[in-house]
Amino acid sequence: MREVRRLLPPLDIISAPTSMQRLKDRGFSRAMERVLGMDPRDIIAEVKASGIKGRGGAAFPTGFKWESVYEAPGGNRYVVMNADESELGTFKDRALLEYDPLGPLVGMLIAAHAVGAKKAYCYIRGEYRPIERQMVNALQTLADCGWVGPHAVEVEVRRGAGAYIAGEETALLNSIEGKRAEPRVKPPFPTSKGLWGDPTLIQNVETLANVTLLFAHDVEWFRQCGSPQTPGTKLVSLSGHVKNPGVYEVPFGFPMADIIADPELGGGITGSGRLRAILLGGAAGTFLSPDQISATVLDYGSLGTFDASIGSGAIMVFDDSVDLSWVLRKLAHFFADESCGQCVPCRIGTRRIVEMLAQGGLYSRVQDLRDLAQAMRDASICGLGQTAPTALLSILDRPNWQGA
Amino acid sequence: MADDVTIIVDGITVTVAQGTTLRAACDTAQHTVPTLCWHPNLEPANACRACVVEVKGSRTLVASCSRLVEDGMEVQTASDRVTHSRKVVAELLLSTSNADLAPDLQHLADISGANSERFAGGDTWEQPIQDDNNLYIRDFSKCILCYRCVEACGEDAQNTFAISVAGRGFQAHIDAGFGRELPESDCVFCGNCVAVCPTGALIGKAEWVLRRQGQWQEDRITTTDTVCSYCGVGCELSLHVMDNRIVKVTSPMDHPVTHGMLCVKGRYGYEFAQSEEG
Ligand SMILES: Cc1cc2nc3c(=O)[nH]c(=O)nc-3n(C[C@H](O)[C@H](O)[C@H](O)COP(=O)(O)O)c2cc1C
Numbered sequence: 004m005r006e007v008r009r010l011l012p013p014l015d016i017i018s019a020p021t022s023m024q025r026l027k028d029r030g031f032s033r034a035m036e037r038v039l040g041m042d043p044r045d046i047i048a049e050v051k052a053s054g055i056k057g058r059g060g061a062a063f064p065t066g067f068k069w070e071s072v073y074e075a076p077g078g079n080r081y082v083v084m085n086a087d088e089s090e091l092g093t094f095k096d097r098a099l100l101e102y103d104p105l106g107p108l109v110g111m112l113i114a115a116h117a118v119g120a121k122k123a124y125c126y127i128r129g130e131y132r133p134i135e136r137q138m139v140n141a142l143q144t145l146a147d148c149g150w151v152g153p154h155a156v157e158v159e160v161r162r163g164a165g166a167y168i169a170g171e172e173t174a175l176l177n178s179i180e181g182k183r184a185e186p187r188v189k190p191p192f193p194t195s196k197g198l199w200g201d202p203t204l205i206q207n208v209e210t211l212a213n214v215t216l217l218f219a220h221d222v223e224w225f226r227q228c229g230s231p232q233t234p235g236t237k238l239v240s241l242s243g244h245v246k247n248p249g250v251y252e253v254p255f256g257f258p259m260a261d262i263i264a265d266p267e268l269g270g271g272i273t274g275s276g277r278l279r280a281i282l283l284g285g286a287a288g289t290f291l292s293p294d295q296i297s298a299t300v301l302d303y304g305s306l307g308t309f310d311a312s313i314g315s316g317a318i319m320v321f322d323d324s325v326d327l328s329w330v331l332r333k334l335a336h337f338f339a340d341e342s343c344g345q346c347v348p349c350r351i352g353t354r355r356i357v358e359m360l361a362q363g364g365l366y367s368r369v370q371d372l373r374d375l376a377q378a379m380r381d382a383s384i385c386g387l388g389q390t391a392p393t394a395l396l397s398i399l400d401r402p403n404w405q406g407a
Numbered sequence: 408m409a410d411d412v413t414i415i416v417d418g419i420t421v422t423v424a425q426g427t428t429l430r431a432a433c434d435t436a437q438h439t440v441p442t443l444c445w446h447p448n449l450e451p452a453n454a455c456r457a458c459v460v461e462v463k464g465s466r467t468l469v470a471s472c473s474r475l476v477e478d479g480m481e482v483q484t485a486s487d488r489v490t491h492s493r494k495v496v497a498e499l500l501l502s503t504s505n506a507d508l509a510p511d512l513q514h515l516a517d518i519s520g521a522n523s524e525r526f527a528g529g530d531t532w533e534q535p536i537q538d539d540n541n542l543y544i545r546d547f548s549k550c551i552l553c554y555r556c557v558e559a560c561g562e563d564a565q566n567t568f569a570i571s572v573a574g575r576g577f578q579a580h581i582d583a584g585f586g587r588e589l590p591e592s593d594c595v596f597c598g599n600c601v602a603v604c605p606t607g608a609l610i611g612k613a614e615w616v617l618r619r620q621g622q623w624q625e626d627r628i629t630t631t632d633t634v635c636s637y638c639g640v641g642c643e644l645s646l647h648v649m650d651n652r653i654v655k656v657t658s659p660m661d662h663p664v665t666h667g668m669l670c671v672k673g674r675y676g677y678e679f680a681q682s683e684e685g
Pocket residue numbers: 056057058059060061062063085086087088089090167168169170171172173205206207208210211385386387
């Protein structure tokens with residue numbers, strides 16, 4: 004295939020990523036100007052019609068979220084761009100903010116206009132210092148255009164301090180408020196009670212970049228790529244035993260196997276050359292076997308048949324020399340280290356999983372593991388605890404799985 | 408009434424005022440759900456997850472202590488999923504913390520049929536007792552991280568903010584700031600954290616000493632209510648007396664003035680009442 008480049012800028016673009024010229028070259032200024040002449044209700048209707056879903060992991064329909072914030076009672080409103088990107092194997096927001104930061108930032112301003120926010124926050128992963136500088140330069144360009152600032156939308160940059168959990172939207176809100184990054188109970192959702200109790204829209208970097216593309220074009224253009232259920236393209240972060248690891252843009256509905264094998268994409272398996280599995284969606288994701296990879300496309304419905312989801316778009320590839328139970332032990336450590344510690348099922352459960360895997364391996368106490376996993380999924384406060392056992396269950400649930 | 412909400416709890420229709428929590432609505436239906444971190448005078452911390460119920464249409468279980476009723480909700484307080492989670496929560500807590508002085512946790516374990524050994528054998532919260540002042544002891548081997556003390560010290564009562572949760576995951580713990588001892592911290596020794604602690608992790612020093620000596624006997628303790636004589640606020644005190652000595656001072660949680668909260672003088676300034684010089 005020829006690689007699709009919509010979210011990612013064309014390879015032959017010469018304008019600097021944070022320059023005024025880049026705004027023009029990419030159609031972003033056109034998008035902004037178009038939006039400034041629109042009624043918020045029409046902006047929201049267009050986002051709904053585009054079928055954009057959130058790219059941060061949960062795939063919630065973006066237009067509906069905007070509508071909730073727009074309609075929520077309350078004085079102040081806020082927009083937050085979630086650039087905390089800490090999911091294992093995920094580095095696509097970083098690529099966007101590095102190569103084309105004006106895209107997501109203009110998307111954030113469009114969102115602010117749609118929901119009536121005068122203030123926006125960019126919450127960026129603390130380790131992304133050079134990218135943060137790039138982002139701040141891009142914000143300056145937008146200020147020079149008169150789109151950012153006291154008379155337009157004020158933008159504040161906040162830096163994470165190394166906690167995965169701070170990427171969870173309600174923990175992120177607490178962090179911005181200067182509190183410990185602990186998830187809040189939902190409902191109330193941030194759309195009605197977010198920052199300082201006011202309606203708040205939180206979107207992933209890639210989601211906002213899609214919004215800008217939409218308004219630089221129109222719904223029809225936007226839906227030309229992707230599947231009818233999930234229009235548009237997705238950035239995938241490809242890592243592990245593939246010839247060409249990196250960030251790639253593919254349309255929804257693209258065959259999973261081709262992402263790994265296509266010479267212009269992953270380029271095939273390295274290591275032993277024989278694929279054992281991929282981990283799709285990061286630490287909170289699902290293992291897929293070679294058979295399942297061959298049988299699926301990159302779309303929610305297709306992957307749902309194997310209880311898998313795209314998550315953040317992380318694809319970690321493992322050849323058949325990799326012992327998957329070793330991977331599971333690594334993942335278990337990750338969750339135990341990153342749990343905020345607030346609720347019992349996750350705080351203690353993640354630790355017990357580490358211990359059970361270290362002591363007897365995956366199959367020594369299957370029933371206890373399953374019972375624990377069930378309680379974690381059912382009774383944890385947030386997505387971290389709820390999905391911590393997902394990868395493990397995806398292996399346990401496959402009786403003939405080789406390699407774990 | 409227009410502001411009333413009707414929900415179904417285990418098949419029983421109950422009508423409650425808008426803004427009622429599911430926990431309270433379940434109480435109304437006389438299908439009480441167990442709780443650990445919830446306390447009538449504190450904002451729900453939502454931390455223990457012992458109170459989860461199944462709400463029709465919800466992907467996960469729902470913490471009933473904090474979720475508000477919505478018209479038409481169908482709630483189950485004893486479905487398999489609910490009893491399963493309750494049991495695992497009890498088993499996990501018993502695997503980390505000493506429940507000797509935690510009646511609510513013991514009760515949860517009993518009603519859920521928890522097996523205290525199932526997840527035991529790994530890391531625990533066992534740690535040295537912190538005996539750094541004359542008024543109360545901190546024995547965090549008993550802590551279940553219910554957040555009640557943090558809330559009582561902070562916004563919900565004392566507004567001193569001397570303690571909070573530090574660390575994360577299994578290392579999360581109650582801390583008086585940079586691991587300081589209490590006398591070096593912002594603590595004003597009101598003992599309100601002690602009053603709400605459900606596990607004995609925070610315990611008055613007099614009680615702790617008597618317990619260690621094997622001399623604390625509930626059946627020999629009587630309580631006498633009086634009004635604090637230190638200032639004009641009029642806090643009600645319950646003096647817990649054993650063998651003619653005050654061994655603990657509390658205030659009724661439902662008292663309109665104190666809501667169970669006192670200051671250092673009312674809670675700990677009782678020695679004068681029993682000094683020989685009188
Ligand atoms: C533990 C955890 C970590 C998360 N980390 C991120 C993150 O780093 N970036 C992100 O965009 N979303 C993250 N999310 C998802 C956010 O909670 C939220 O759904 C998302 O930012 C919404 O934006 P979207 O609708 O544009 O996807 C995380 C969720 C969980 C449970």
